[in-house]
Amino acid sequence: MTGVGGTEWRLRCAVCGREHAVQHAAPCLDCGAPVTAHRVSGGFDVAEGAPGVWQYAGPLGLDPADAWMSLGETMTPVIPDGPLARRHGLGAVHLKLDHLCPTGSFKDRAVAAAVARGRGSGATGIVCASSGNAAASAAAYGARAGLPVILVMPSRTPRGKLLASGAYGATQLLVDGDYSVSFAVARELARRDGYANVTTTYVNPWAVTALRSAAYDLYRQLDGAPDAVVVPTSAGPLVHGLVSGFEDLRAWGLVDRVPRVVAAQPEGCAPIARAWAEGAERVREWEQVETDVSGLDDPLRGYAHDGTLTLETVRRSGGTAVAVSDDRVERERRRLAEASGVHVEPAGAIGVAALEELRIRGDLQPGERVVCMLTGTGLKRPLESGRPPLRAESLERAVAAVAEETT
Structure with missing residues (x-):
């Protein structure tokens, strides 16, 4: 003690x-x-x-x-994304911009x-x-x-x-x-x-205990607890930190519920989501990693009990686990950049990419308030533009090139 x-x-x-x-x-x-x-x-x-x-x-x-x-970690912005909420029939979707922590991740x-x-x-x-x-x-x-x-x-x-x-x-x-x-x-x-x-x-x-700070942030920034939080998940300490942090707040009488926490993993390395789908009590090591989502490609070899602890924590919150394809992750991170002005790495976007499947499965209900944790910056793994830059050798040609592009 x-x-x-x-x-x-x-x-x-x-x-x-x-x-x-x-x-x-x-x-x-x-x-x-x-x-x-x-x-x-x-x-x-x-x-x-x-x-x-x-x-x-x-x-x-x-x-x-x-x-x-300290380098100024914590109290990263929380921003609403109205178009994302409307697309999935939710009351509100908030993006927790933890990719803006000092070194670019939560x-x-x-x-x-x-x-x-x-x-x-x-x-x-x-x-x-x-x-x-x-x-x-x-x-x-x-x-x-x-x-x-x-x-x-x-x-x-x-x-x-x-x-x-x-x-x-x-x-x-x-x-x-x-x-x-x-x-x-x-x-x-x-x-x-x-x-x-x-x-x-x-x-x-x-280190795991300090991740409760994300829950404390959300409580202060949203004036209470959301209905659900979707979390990019590898071994899962952030899941544990969020659930434990909101349990703290409930014990202190500051919130009346713990949000359902969703563990989102890539299909090519999803030991926790697989155990959830199978109704298993324990997580098994992932046999062969087949994902390009860096940061969420941990097969838990030699420490599968870490995944089991995360699975138990998800269940304790009343949440769920979901696996998402690499293609969907990449589509959603590009949409996030082009439609919302938020540039994250693939792992940071997987929570947003999971929303469609969660809605289809009935894990998210119409009108609910949902937070997606954006955990890593895109600056370490930049998106390549789908539009090549315009080029011009003179002022006149530059003006003409822009006019041609925009008409």
């Missing part, structure tokens, strides 16, 4: 219930399942004027003295807290397995904390994501194989070198 940030916490295995020391940031020592943080006491308060997730230092168990490590919420906790516990460095976005977060927050950083990524990580994480001077290690191989390498490096592992699966309980 610990009393950091005005709250009392226990770390407990999600399966066997074994309690662990608050410095523990690894699977359960008995059964290997995820270890999660449980609040024993403390309430909701906002530290007005504090930066990033340290606005919620009390509810998240962060030390206010570490707030200097991972900043988790990594800011994990790096601060690691530094406070005496870690000599940071290690992170990532398909790209968490790598940029780990590199940035590690640099700010003054710690060396090792990033372990699949060799096929998109170039834009390699450039984004490489800018901060971190060591980049590319390994053959899918994300699960990178996960295993990072775990071994953390064990060997005493580095804090800030991999954003369920490895670090304080």
Whole structure:
């Protein structure tokens, strides 16, 4: 038990219930399942004027003295998308623009807290397995904390994501194989070198806890809880953070319900959605990754219990899970850019792409208020324009070219 940030916490295995020391940031020592943080006491308060997730230092168990490590993560904009709501017969669709976090993804919420906790516990460095976005977060927050950083990524990580994480001077290690191989390498490096592992699966309980900040944001920005939140999902800590955060708010008497949370995955790597469709109690590893949706291509090899925890969390919220084709994801992210002015990577658009299937299945009802989490920027994986640029060699020809294009 610990009393950091005005709250009392226990770390407990999600399966066997074994309690662990608050410095523990690894699977359960008995059964290997995820270890999660449980609040024993403390309430909701906002530290007005504090930066990033340290606005919620009390509810998240962060030390206010570490707030200097923030880069301004959290309280990203929430915008309505009227045409999207009308197209799907919903009362409102709000887009939570978490791709506008400092390094371009929602991972900043988790990594800011994990790096601060690691530094406070005496870690000599940071290690992170990532398909790209968490790598940029780990590199940035590690640099700010003054710690060396090792990033372990699949060799096929998109170039834009390699450039984004490489800018901060971190060591980049590319390994053959899918994300699960990178996960295993990072775990071994953390064990060997005493580095804090800030991999954003369920490895670090304080990183997962910090994702409750997304729920706290939505409560403040929407003046309550929406009916449903659609979440791009790999292992699923953001699902866990949103559900847990709204459960907090309900326990504190600030909302009267927890929104149904939807886990959206690509068809070519959908272990959680498959388990949902089968009515299974446990998630199985995905056999062969066949998706181009970087960031959601984790087969959970060696840690399928992470997916099971997410599946249980979805059920606890009354939500569902859905698999979406790569083609639909790409169509919807282009439509999002061209019709709504929002440019996200494929993983960031999968929640919007899932709306049609959710409506057809009856998982979303007419008139409901739905939030789609947009989790990663398109600037790391830009859309190519379907319209080639006009060219002109003179003022007169430039004017004529535009006139020809617009008539």
